[in-house]
Amino acid sequence: xxxxxxxxxxxxxxxxxxxxxxxxxxxxxxxxxxxxxxxxxxxxxxxxxxxxxxxxxxxxxxxxxxxxxxxxxxxxxxxxxxxxxxxxxxxxxxxxxxxxxxxxxxxxxxxxxxxxxxxxxxxxxxxxxxxxxxxxxxxxxxxxxxxxxxxxxxxxxxxxxxxxxxxxxxxxxxxxxxxxxxxxxxxxxxxxxxxxxxxxxxxxx
Amino acid sequence: xxxxxxxxxxxxxxxxxxxxxxxxxxxxxxxxxxxxxxxxxxxxxxxxxxxxxxxxxxxxxxxxxxxxxxxxxxxxxxxxxxxxxxxxxxxxxxxxxxxxxxxxxxxxxxxxxxxxxxxxxxxxxxxxxxxxxxxxxxxxxxxxxxxxxxxxxxxxxxxxxxxxxxxxxxxxxxxxxxxxxxxxxxxxxxxxxxxxxxxxxxxxx
DNA sequence: CTTGTTGTTTACCAAACAGTCAACTATCGG
DNA sequence: CCGATAGTTGACTGTTTGGTAAACAACAAG
Numbered sequence: 001x002x003x004x005x006x007x008x009x010x011x012x013x014x015x016x017x018x019x020x021x022x023x024x025x026x027x028x029x030x031x032x033x034x035x036x037x038x039x040x041x042x043x044x045x046x047x048x049x050x051x052x053x054x055x056x057x058x059x060x061x062x063x064x065x066x067x068x069x070x071x072x073x074x075x076x077x078x079x080x081x082x083x084x085x086x087x088x089x090x091x092x093x094x095x096x097x098x099x100x101x102x103x104x105x106x107x108x109x110x111x112x113x114x115x116x117x118x119x120x121x122x123x124x125x126x127x128x129x130x131x132x133x134x135x136x137x138x139x140x141x142x143x144x145x146x147x148x149x150x151x152x153x154x155x156x157x158x159x160x161x162x163x164x165x166x167x168x169x170x171x172x173x174x175x176x177x178x179x180x181x182x183x184x185x186x187x188x189x190x191x192x193x194x195x196x197x198x199x200x201x202x203x204x205x
Numbered sequence: 206x207x208x209x210x211x212x213x214x215x216x217x218x219x220x221x222x223x224x225x226x227x228x229x230x231x232x233x234x235x236x237x238x239x240x241x242x243x244x245x246x247x248x249x250x251x252x253x254x255x256x257x258x259x260x261x262x263x264x265x266x267x268x269x270x271x272x273x274x275x276x277x278x279x280x281x282x283x284x285x286x287x288x289x290x291x292x293x294x295x296x297x298x299x300x301x302x303x304x305x306x307x308x309x310x311x312x313x314x315x316x317x318x319x320x321x322x323x324x325x326x327x328x329x330x331x332x333x334x335x336x337x338x339x340x341x342x343x344x345x346x347x348x349x350x351x352x353x354x355x356x357x358x359x360x361x362x363x364x365x366x367x368x369x370x371x372x373x374x375x376x377x378x379x380x381x382x383x384x385x386x387x388x389x390x391x392x393x394x395x396x397x398x399x400x401x402x403x404x405x406x407x408x409x410x
Numbered sequence: 411c412t413t414g415t416t417g418t419t420t421a422c423c424a425a426a427c428a429g430t431c432a433a434c435t436a437t438c439g440g
Numbered sequence: 441c442c443g444a445t446a447g448t449t450g451a452c453t454g455t456t457t458g459g460t461a462a463a464c465a466a467c468a469a470g
Contacts, residue, residue, distance in 0.1 A: 002446030003436045023321045025230020029428065039449055044429070046447095104324055114382040116228045116321050119309055128382060162379070163372070163395035166388055170375025174367070177319040177333060183371055190368035194399040207416025208466045234458065244419055249459070251417095 008046045010036040015050075016057045020109040021102065024054065024116050024124075054117075055127045058110060062131055074138045080146035081197055084139065085188050088168065092184040095175060107176035111169045136165040143195065153196050164191050213251045215241040220255075221262045225314040226307065229259065229321050229329075259322075260332045263315060267336055279343045285351035286402055289344065290393050293373065297389040300380060312381035316374045341370040348400065357400050369396050 014036035018027045029050055033040050047053040073090060074083045099105045114128030140161035146152035152160070167190060171183040219241035223232045234255055238245050252258040278295060279288045304310045319333030345366035351357035357365070372395060376388040 001438055002444080003438090003448080005447055007447075022325055023228075023230050025228050025321070026325060028426080030426080040429080041431085041450075042448055049428090106324075107320070111378065111382075112320050115312070115317050115378045116230070118382045118384070119311075120227055120231060125382070132379075132382065159391050162388060163376075163391060163398075166375035166379050166392075166395075167368070167372040167399070168375065169378065170371035170373065171368075173316065173320045173374065173378065174337075174371050177316075177323045177330070177337070179323070183367060186364050186368060187371075190371075190399060193368075193401055194372070194395060196398055196401075206468055207414080208418085208468095210417055212417075233456080235456080245459085246420075246461090247418055254458090 007036070007038045007042055011038055011043060011046060011053060012057045012060045015053050016061055016109060019054065019057075019113060020106050021104075024050075024113050051121050051124055054113065055123050058113070058124075058127045058131055061109065062134065066131075066135075070135070070138050074142055076145075079151075080142045080149060081151050081192070081195075083142045084146075084164070084191060084195075087138070088184075088188045088191055091168065091172065092181065092187065095172070095184055096181055099179070099181065105175045105179050105181065107172040108169060111173065112176070115173075132165075136161050139164055146195070146197070151198050160195060163194055167191060167194060212241070212243045212247055216243055216248060216251060216258060217262045217265050220258050221266055221314060224259065224262075224318060225311050226309075229255075229318050256326050256329055259318065260328050263318070263329075263332045263336055266314070267339065271336075271340075275340070275343050279347055281350075284356075285347045285354060286356050286397070286400075288347045289351075289369070289396060289400075292343070293389075293393040293396055296373065296377065297386065297392065300377070300389055301386055304384070304386065310380045310384050310386065312377040313374060316378065317381070320378075337370075341366050344369055351400070351402070356403050365400060368399055372396060372399060 011032060015027070015032050018032060018035060027050075029040065029043060032050075032053070033043050043053075047056065069090070070087075073086045078086065095105045095107070110128055110131050114125065114132065118125040118128065140157050143152055143160050143164075144157045147154055147157060168187065171187045171190075174183040175181060216237060220232070220237050223237060223240060232255075234245065234248060237255075237258070238248050248258075252261065274295070275292075278291045283291065300310045300312070315333055315336050319330065319337065323330040323333065345362050348357055348365050348369070349362040352359055352362060373392065376392045376395075379388040380386060
């Protein structure tokens, strides 16, 4: 069945890294190839264009990285509000680690990319939409469970989830712009305020 | 005192329009010149680089557009919570109008630009920081006034302002990505929840 | 009218860029 | 060992870019 290669995977990884660290528009195909250690001819063997690669990279990132993480954090074994708090806490911890490594907070690659290219490239926009919806569905479910146990007031769980999600992404982007973890430190409490949560979970000081 | 010209202003306007509608990275100096009806030689007469122009455009946008608007909305004549509600409502109304004209919600140019280039260009990052801080200072002051009259619970007004501001920018970016006003429609109520506001202001249905 | 200042234009260059292609190579099943 | 399949390479093309420079045009003050 012919030759084997991990070049495709290397391209996906390199693209995500570069776009995350910089931005979609400024990253060239040449740069991706160089970082991946792959010649441009091979790039076009696997992908039609940079946009095509970006879509594939987003899907890969979701499947390989985000989904397992989300499934663990939003495990039904955890109390509903605890899931949300864990989620927001992990955002902080992840970005703290990234800042240590890169010297720079990078935020959410999907959201940054989406905001940058949503007016220019429909396939990327569609993949970003899909991914963001997957994210917020976890929140929505947790909120519904919280409402069922009475720790969050009644009301459209989808609306509440979208609000918390906007707060989350806004805080991440702010952290990136200021290269400062502060917006992420206050995020859990702000989300609980937003949900009008009756704090069943202890708040560490 | 030599020749007169509005070419510089035309360049500022063209740059802001193009970057807002698309993104910083994808907009070329040639495109800005063409839209402004200015030759490239003249561009370099007024600005050193695209980044230099972007910084000037942000300052111009603040001075000419945003500041007067903010001063009116956050007028001390208005009750504190009403200021905040007006601010969030106007975000919705502005974006609705933009959507009608462009067929596309464009969000906040400063925040989008900041998130895109903050890792690549320090002068732009610094100008974005400055501008965003100016924004959130209006919120902080209104929150402090609200606390004084008892319509918002005590607590660090700066922290609360940053949370509301993250929610605001997150909602705007979400609206841009989805090209959907929904995140902005729920924004005022979400902000009031976040602030734990004792609703003195009537909520229109 | 002249002279200095401010702004405009055109043509140009070198680098970077996306995208193509034909020749080449490793690997597997038979 | 042989051919089909899967992947690799490097050299190439044409275009778009950012950036420069020198000649030119309008205008104001003296």
